[in-house]
Amino acid sequence: MKIYDWHAAPNPRRLHIFLAEKGIKIDLVEVDRENGRPAAWYVEKFPHALVPMLELDDGTCIGEVPAIWRYFEQLQPEPRLLGIEAKDMALVTMWEALARDDGINRVAEVFRNTHPAFVDRALPGSAEPIPQLPELAQRGREGVARFFKKFDTQLSTNTYVVGEHYTVADITTLCVVDFAKRVGIDMPEDCVNLRRWHALVSARPSASA
Numbered sequence: 709m710k711i712y713d714w715h716a717a718p719n720p721r722r723l724h725i726f727l728a729e730k731g732i733k734i735d736l737v738e739v740d741r742e743n744g745r746p747a748a749w750y751v752e753k754f755p756h757a758l759v760p761m762l763e764l765d766d767g768t769c770i771g772e773v774p775a776i777w778r779y780f781e782q783l784q785p786e787p788r789l790l791g792i793e794a795k796d797m798a799l800v801t802m803w804e805a806l807a808r809d810d811g812i813n814r815v816a817e818v819f820r821n822t823h824p825a826f827v828d829r830a831l832p833g834s835a836e837p838i839p840q841l842p843e844l845a846q847r848g849r850e851g852v853a854r855f856f857k858k859f860d861t862q863l864s865t866n867t868y869v870v871g872e873h874y875t876v877a878d879i880t881t882l883c884v885v886d887f888a889k890r891v892g893i894d895m896p897e898d899c900v901n902l903r904r905w906h907a908l909v910s911a912r913p914s915a916s917a
């Protein structure tokens with residue numbers, strides 16, 4: 709099996725960190741870009757035109773990071789990164805989804821609606837031109853501010869995003885905070901809980917996977 713990748717991109721990073729935590733090594737194929745989009749050969753193989761994607765030895769193509777996580781968690785359960793018992797699993801799923809929807813998608817809204825490389829490519833995965841909208845960048849910035857506050861509050865009573873164990877909720881949240889920094893938005897000074905947590909999870913070897 710192999711993973712099709714854009715190594716520096718935030719969604720593939722969610723997968724790299726997960727695999728590093730589990731100690732799983734897989735062949736990576738860096739997808740080349742054509743006019744900024746994934747190359748035609750890749751889109752033919754995987755018409756959703758997004759990375760990362762896991763291709764199994766039988767040719768099955770699995771996209772969407774949580775689907776790929778679930779596949780590997782089933783193959784190699786330890787360390788458990790999707791939660792352990794029913795309540796814990798539900799909370800991990802909830803907080804990971806919040807980090808994705810309130811966090812990574814809001815930063816992406818800023819990034820894709822401002823960066824010159826994304827003119828007419830404001831959403832990923834589409835061959836149709838999608839124009840940049842400055843209003844969406846502004847809405848994204850406001851969303852990122854709400855994300856910081858929400859996660860700072862959650863981390864005021866939790867060592868990790870959900871309780872005392874590192875999970876995929878931490879992985880996506882870390883990718884949000886570091887992606888936000890790339891677009892010039894840092895954690896507010898008064899988000900002391902988020903900052904404490906960020907130092908903790910950034911010190912794990914997986915953070916540089």
Ligand SMILES: N[C@@H](CCC(=O)N[C@@H](CS)C(=O)NCC(=O)O)C(=O)O
Pocket residue numbers: 714717718719720744745746757758759760771772773774831832833834
């Ligand atoms: N929901 C998807 C998001 C994947 C995604 O948006 N990947 C970006 C890279 S971070 C991409 O493929 N971009 C392609 C493009 O910009 O055309 C997942 O969980 O895998």
